[in-house]
Amino acid sequence: MALTPSNMLPLGTEAPDFSLPDVVSGANVSLSELDSEVATVIMFICNHCPYVIHVQEELLRVVKDYQPKGVKFAAISANDIENYPQDSPGKMKLLAEKLGFTFPYLYDESQAVARAYDAACTPDFYAFDKDRKLVYRGRLDDSTPGNDKPLTGKDLRAALDHMTRGELVGTEQFPSMGCNIKWK
Known part of the structure; x- marks a missing residue:
């Protein structure tokens, strides 16, 4: 495990388009299917990273709190599965079913989407x-x-609170820290 910070894609960047398979349904999910009048949250996660495992419960609480407010979520894993x-x-799929994901868990086999999102x-x-x-990139809290x-989700929650109220999101944002994406 190599502790790695987010690259902090520039604010204002347009969401890179994608169509990836959802490991639970087997259907391809495209960015356009995740469009929202409020916010769309794209999360890069994986099964084995201790940083992801640490935030799973709070991440699921954030999703539960904000999906009813019109926020759409999708998780993407891009890790090299050979290694x-x-x-x-x-x-x-087993993890998504065990934890009760209410959002697509997408597999980026080519890693092209992860690269497009930096x-x-x-x-x-x-x-x-x-x-x-x-309008927001970085850490959960x-x-x-x-x-x-304590896990609170305060950073992502603050951004989503502003977005659900139609307000601007502050630009003081902090990188996430976690395991590096396992590139091929």
């Missing part, structure tokens, strides 16, 4: 407005394994 078989689509680590969060412009800070 990290625990991140394979079959194991992704994703660097898991977890990594991107929130786009109704025009698909990036400042809790990490072993730092004894």
Whole structure:
């Protein structure tokens, strides 16, 4: 595990388009299917990263709190499954079912989508407005394994609170920290 920060894609960047298979339904999901009048959150996660495992419960609470407000979510795993078989689509599906994901869990086999988003680590969060412009990127909150800070989701929640109220999101944002994406 190499501790890696987000690359912090420039605010205002248009969401790169994609169509990826959802490991649960088997159907391809495109960015246009995730369009929202409020916000679309794209999360780069994986099964095995201790940083992702650490935030899973709070991540699911954030989704539960904001989906009813019109926010759409999708998670993408882009890890090399030859060297990290625990991140394979079959194991992704098992995790999504076990945790009760209410959002697509997409597999980026070519890693092209992760590269287009300039994703660097898991977890990594991107929130786009109704025009698909990036207004938030970075961390869920400042809790990490072993730092004894409570999981609150405060950073992502603050951005989504502003977006659900039609307000501008502040530009002071902090990179996520986690395992590097396992590039091929």
